[in-house]
Every structure is written in C-alpha cells, then in structure tokens.
Amino acid sequence: MKEKQLRIGMIGYGFMGRAHSNAYARVNQFFDLAYQPVLKAACARNVEAVQKFADNWGYESIESDWKALIARDDIDAIDICVPNNLHKEIALAAAAAGKIILCEKPLSMNAAEGIEMCEAVEKAGVANMVWYNYRRVPAVTLAKQIIDSGRLGKVFHYRANFLQDWTISEDVPQGGAALWRLDAAAAGSGVTGDLLAHCIDTAIWLNGGIRDVVAMTETFVKERVHADTGKAEPVGIDDACAFLCHFQNNSLGLFESTRYARGHKALYTFEINGEQGSLRWDLHDLHRLEFFDYNDEGATRGWRSIHVTDHGGEHPYMDHWWVPGLQIGYEHSFVHQVADFLKGLEDGKPAGPTFRDALETQRVCDAVLDSAKSREWKNVT
Numbered sequence: 239m240k241e242k243q244l245r246i247g248m249i250g251y252g253f254m255g256r257a258h259s260n261a262y263a264r265v266n267q268f269f270d271l272a273y274q275p276v277l278k279a280a281c282a283r284n285v286e287a288v289q290k291f292a293d294n295w296g297y298e299s300i301e302s303d304w305k306a307l308i309a310r311d312d313i314d315a316i317d318i319c320v321p322n323n324l325h326k327e328i329a330l331a332a333a334a335a336g337k338i339i340l341c342e343k344p345l346s347m348n349a350a351e352g353i354e355m356c357e358a359v360e361k362a363g364v365a366n367m368v369w370y371n372y373r374r375v376p377a378v379t380l381a382k383q384i385i386d387s388g389r390l391g392k393v394f395h396y397r398a399n400f401l402q403d404w405t406i407s408e409d410v411p412q413g414g415a416a417l418w419r420l421d422a423a424a425a426g427s428g429v430t431g432d433l434l435a436h437c438i439d440t441a442i443w444l445n446g447g448i449r450d451v452v453a454m455t456e457t458f459v460k461e462r463v464h465a466d467t468g469k470a471e472p473v474g475i476d477d478a479c480a481f482l483c484h485f486q487n488n489s490l491g492l493f494e495s496t497r498y499a500r501g502h503k504a505l506y507t508f509e510i511n512g513e514q515g516s517l518r519w520d521l522h523d524l525h526r527l528e529f530f531d532y533n534d535e536g537a538t539r540g541w542r543s544i545h546v547t548d549h550g551g552e553h554p555y556m557d558h559w560w561v562p563g564l565q566i567g568y569e570h571s572f573v574h575q576v577a578d579f580l581k582g583l584e585d586g587k588p589a590g591p592t593f594r595d596a597l598e599t600q601r602v603c604d605a606v607l608d609s610a611k612s613r614e615w616k617n618v619t
C-alpha cells in the first residue's frame with residue numbers, strides 16, 4: 239500500500255461504475271505514482287445489488303444513500319457514475335463537504351447547472367475532473383501531439399461522427415435502469431449530451447474553442463412506454479443531431495450523431511484537415527491513427543496508418559503496457575485518466591478536463607439544442 243491513499247466513494251454500479259472501479263484497481267500496477275486509490279465504499283439504492291458489486295470489485299463497504307456516503311470522513315473522493323440529472327446535486331454536496339470530485343460526463347444537464355458546479359468546486363478548493371476518457375486513448379493523445387507540433391499547419395476542417403443503432407425499435411422503453419438515456423428528465427438531452435458531448439470535448443481539446451453553431455435535431459419515435467408509469471409518454475430527447483460550427487481558429491466544423499444508423503454500434507470518428515496534413519481516427523480501430531503528411535516525398539505520399547503501440551516514449555502511455563506492437567483497448571483510457579489525475583494531485587497541477595473545461599462543452603451543447611429549436615445560428619456564450 240502506498241503512503242498516500244485516495245479513499246474512493248463510488249456512486250453507481252452500472253457501466254461507468256465498473257469501468258472506473260477497474261481503473262482504480264489496475265492503475266498502481268502499471269503506473270508508478272505516489273497516490274493509491276482505495277475502494278472504500280460503493281453506493282446505490284438497491285442494497286443487494288450494490289453489495290454484489292462491492293464484493294466483486296473489492297469495495298470495503300456499501301451505502302444506499304449518497305448523502306450518507308458524502309457525510310463519511312473516511313472518504314476523500316466522490317466518483318459520480320449516475321444519470322445526468324443527479325450530477326449537480328451530488329457535486330454541490332460533495333464540494334460543500336470538501337471532497338475531491340470525479341464526475342462522469344456530461345458535466346450537467348445544461349450550462350446553468352455546470353456554472354453552479356464550477357463555482358462550488360472552485361469555492362471549496364477541491365480537485366475535480368470530468369471523465370471525457372477519449373482524450374486518453376493513445377492514438378487520440380498522439381493526434382493532439384501532432385496538432386500541437388504544428389505539422390498540420392493552418393486547420394480548415396474538423397468533422398466528427400458518433401453513430402449507434404440501438405433505439406430504432408419503437409418497443410424500447412424510456413426511463414429506469416439503463417434506459418434513463420431516453421428519458422429527458424434524467425438525461426437532459428439525447429445524443430447531444432450523451433454522444434456529441436464526447437465529440438465536442440475532443441474537438442475543443444484538439445482544435446480550440448467553438449464560436450457559433452447551427453443545428454438540426456430529430457426525434458424519430460415520438461412516444462415510448464415509460465418505465466416509471468407503464469404508459470406511453472412523449473419522448474423529449476433528440477434521437478439524432480447534426481450541426482455545423484465555426485471554431486475560434488476560423489476552421490469549419492461538421493458534427494453528426496444518431497442512434498438510428500443501422501449497423502453502427504459506437505462508431506466515433508473524427509478527421510481534421512490542415513494545409514500541411516490531415517489526421518483521422520476511428521473508435522472501432524482505436525489504436526490506429528491515420529496521418530497524411532503533405533511534406534512527404536511526392537511519389538510515395540499517402541495516408542499512413544500508425545499502429546500506436548510503440549515504446550521508448552514514441553507513443554503516449556504505451557511504455558506502461560505490454561511490448562511494442564501489442565495493443566490496448568477501451569478500458570485503458572480510464573486507467574490513463576486515473577493515472578493522470580493522481581499525478582496531478584501529486585504535483586499540484588490539475589489534470590484536465592476539469593469542471594471548468596467541461597463547462598465549455600456544456601455551453602456548446604446548449605447552443606446546439608437552442609439552434610435546433612429556433613432554426614437559427616447561435617453564438618456559444
């Protein structure tokens with residue numbers, strides 16, 4: 239056990255509760271850090287289910303009320319892995335109790351909530367982070383390094399897609415476990431906050447801020463049975479969203495997300511085109527980065543596919559894993575995020591994205607939804 243412990247209170251045991259627990263459990267075996275996460279307590283309303291989760295992952299104890307978890311003085315950090323409508327209330331209470339906060343994305347239901355959350359953590363002076371984990375896929379981090387080195391030159395275009403197909407059937411209900419994403423009261427929005435938020439976070443990180451947007455959204459299935467009432471209720475989320483934007487560097491952005499792209503499960507792709515080169519990345523082939531360098535010798539110039547697995551400091555994070563040529567996967571992006579967060583605590587330099595960074599994505603999402611409603615260009619304010 240390391241000298242410095244970070245005692246984790248995990249709220250939620252679903253998809254992200256598992257992804258984060260795995261990251262806390264693995265991080266010290268692969269990264270040499272002063273801090274060690276300790277799985278102190280897991281919290282969810284269903285005692286039996288949360289006990290099973292705690293036993294499986296090695297949490298020392300459970301709570302069924304998140305307020306009781308926050309009140310405990312043997313917890314240093316609260317990890318928020320619950321539906322979006324609970325993020326603000328939990329974060330404000332955790333900040334008031336002086337806890338470090340790691341919050342799942344999107345930061346909040348909207349920018350107004352996000353502002354309150356930023357003010358709360360900044361007033362309390364507690365370390366905070368939002369789990370936009372795709373930044374820490376090695377191929378995406380390599381894209382950032384190439385862009386920051388100036389090799390793409392002046393950027394003209396950024397385009398991103400996040401395509402799924404799991405809500406095409408009208409029989410999929412809304413609300414309740416796992417399907418809260420279809421319930422506007424729990425999710426805030428549909429694909430905009432759920433999927434485009436990832437695309438927007440990566441885009442801002444790689445290509446800078448977004449100035450203005452024009453968007454369209456569609457809700458293909460207008461009514462679905464609600465898990466709480468058992469009755470058909472209007473659907474308030476966007477099933478699909480596409481938007482155009484200007485970045486602050488004057489490049490043009492094109493974003494699309496839908497849960498109605500038959501055949502696509504989680505196809506997150508982005509491409510960036512500059513005067514001297516282009517990059518593209520695809521979540522379904524996440525360890526590869528494609529790069530076109532216009533400065534290559536003409537006869538052999540072409541798109542190259544970089545297998546981002548090299549050691550010796552060549553490829554981000556990879557020195558910590560197996561041997562060159564052997565790839566890693568989705569769950570490692572969370573391990574990297576925990577590693578960077580713990581290093582940030584050690585060095586006193588916060589790892590991004592902080593709540594304040596993630597608020598920027600929230601502002602873009604608000605402008606996108608506003609624009610779709612009014613059918614007008616909207617400034618990101």
Ligand SMILES: NC(=O)c1ccc[n+]([C@@H]2O[C@H](COP(=O)([O-])OP(=O)(O)OC[C@H]3O[C@@H](n4cnc5c(N)ncnc54)[C@H](O)[C@@H]3O)[C@@H](O)[C@H]2O)c1
Pocket residue numbers: 249250251252253254255281282283284304318319320321322324342343344369370371415416417418432
């Ligand atoms: N970073 C990513 O790529 C990524 C991926 C998936 C989800 N998310 C985000 O993570 C969050 C959780 O999503 P998920 O997919 O893990 O959801 P999930 O439905 O799999 O799990 C949600 C959990 O919240 C618990 N919960 C709900 N209400 C609660 C309450 N009042 N008190 C305590 N526990 C409560 C549920 O019991 C469940 O364990 C969401 O904000 C989502 O947007 C992020």
